[in-house]
Amino acid sequence: MTAAPQSPRDELLVHIPSLRAFAVSLSGQIDRADDLVQETLVKAWRNLGSFTEGTNMRAWLFTILRNVYISDIRRRRREVQDTDGVFAEGVAVAPAQNGHMDLADFRNALTELPEEQREALILIGAAEFSYEEAAEIAGCAVGTVKSRVNRARNALAKRLNLDVGEIGLDPELRAALGGMPARSGSG
Amino acid sequence: MTQRKGDASQLDTDVQAHIGRQLRAGYVDILNQPVPDRFLELLAELDRRQDPGDRDEDVRQNRSR
Incomplete structure (x- = not known):
């Protein structure tokens, strides 16, 4: 035992x-x-x-x-x-002018989200908790987590889309969007 | 030179996937780093100084008053 x-x-x-x-x-x-x-x-x-x-x-x-x-x-x-x-x-920090959509740009965009949206997005999208677990951690309802995640994703997408619209797809981003296998390649 | 808007929804899906990958990449980046010494030292010190948990500490605080 x-x-x-x-x-x-x-x-x-x-x-x-x-x-x-x-x-x-x-x-x-x-x-x-x-x-x-x-x-x-x-x-x-x-x-x-x-x-x-x-x-x-x-x-x-x-x-x-x-x-x-x-x-x-x-x-x-x-x-x-x-x-x-x-x-x-x-x-x-202004977005890079060369259209290089790198991790630093993404982090900036992330930092500009409202606290509670960023938190929800990280718990679900990065730390990979379930919505139920995320709700407990954030001290709110499951539905609230879902709507925060959606709003966060939309806000980021809007911002990235805007950048894409202004500069056109640069080769690196195109490659990133083109379904390159994830780095870990574990299956 | 005009950007076609027709594939906006496809672009949106792509951007969402991109967001997912970036989010996870930044996180995993830190996740894979070795634990900095300061935390090993901290845990060692906590271990040395006091038993974990609430009650023990309360008892000690009361006694020391």
Whole structure:
């Protein structure tokens, strides 16, 4: 009956890569992301007693990180009241003029989405949670997650379409759109 | 030189697929990075300093008052 339980330390360790990926996707900044992960780990450690064994630890940790991130945004908003706010920083990079639709452009577009839409899109499209899990993490209804994801996708598509319309399809994007196999090629 | 609008819906599907790939690519990029030392150190320190969980800490805080 006693399958040697992982130490809490090892258990948390396993999830650090996905916590970092989530934090970077949310905040768009790696340094800030790692601070968020750090705070998440400390909180998780303190509250491990309230984690129900056998349930989804990744979802539990994502919920903590998400809440840490929201408080961080609120704190920054209070601190930066004079300018356009938190979202002015690190966002104001114009799309590349050469029509090269690279990851950096995409990240910028992502950063400009409303918080709750970006969060929903990342949970579903990147972290690959179910809509039910995403709803629990975001603390909202399943239908709300679905509509946020749709709005996020449409907003990004509109923006990318616009760029495509202005510059024409550049060869790299054309290749990307042309159904190249995914990088991993695992099947 | 005019862009045909006729294939807009096809383009839209393509763009959606593109969004999906970009989203996942950025995420997987970080996912595949090794865990930075600062987190290994953090976990080691937490492990050394206190047992995980709520109650233990409360007890300690109460005692130290």
